[in-house]
Amino acid sequence: MKQLWIIFALALLVLTGCSSETATAERPTDGEGLYKFGCLSCHGENLEGTVGPPVTNMKAKYSEEEIMKLINDGVGMMPGGLLSEEEAKTVSKWLIEK
Template sequence: MKFKKSLLALLMGSSVALAACGGGDEGANKPKEDNNNAGKETAAADGEAVYKQSCVSCHGENLEGSVGPALDKIGSKMSEQEIRDVIKKGQGSMPPNVVEGAEADAVAKWLAEKK
């Protein structure tokens, strides 16, 4: 019975982690935008919005944790750079680079403020 529960937990966690990663190329056939990147930069700079789009399924809507650990006080345990490193390299069942670049920086900065 315990083995079945462990297996079920592993499968559920893997499913959620894979779902959080997304498909990746939904914009591949989209025409390139003009040189107006203002909206893109604003979205990338909003750590909370990126979190809600990419991280909430594992870490909870209120940072309370779910499949992944709670992050509501992560800033008191880890620096912004340490958080960025976890986002980049992954940790435990979290895959690396769930978000990248400016978005990862914004999420790390936002989470570092949670104390």
């Protein structure tokens, strides 16, 4: 019986965590915040790349419009449409400055 209560308590904690502030948190509006929101898991905290390629020195490789197209349309394993058009524009500008 004691094990049942422990399992119940742990399940309750997990479910509470799933419905915490992240579900109601506002989406960031700045380039860095949007990058962390939608890109960091694949491209790394320092733009160094993890699962996805590094996104350092983008200004030398692409124009702002080309970066925006990559974000909107996706490429290879990267899905498009993770950010809105306006968010993609904001992240593109931010990446050009990095």
